[in-house]
């Protein structure tokens with residue numbers, strides 16, 4: 089069902105899904121037909137560790153991200169770049185220090201292959 093979805097187009101889309109009543113960032117209600125996909129997607133798939141998207145910025149929500157190593161059960165989902173960063177970059181960084189800066193090359197490395 090999510091095949092062939094152009095997520096970049098969705099992220100840039102300021103028109104909307106009819107019938108949804110979403111709160112705007114200002115606390116008001118978006119008029120019917122004016123909901124913002126970009127905000128929805130960002131809220132749903134934001135990586136808590138770096139504020140990029142899970143699993144990556146190109147395909148938010150397309151598949152699961154990584155489980156952060158800061159908890160033993162690895163139950164905090166983070167983006168693929170952060171998973172790589174915890175494994176071989178900065179390593180696990182305490183939650184109190186999030187959001188962290190992740191080397192841009194890790195986002196490149198975790199981009200979907202076409």
Ligand SMILES: [Zn+2]
Nearest residue numbers: 135138167170
């Ligand atoms: Zn991240």
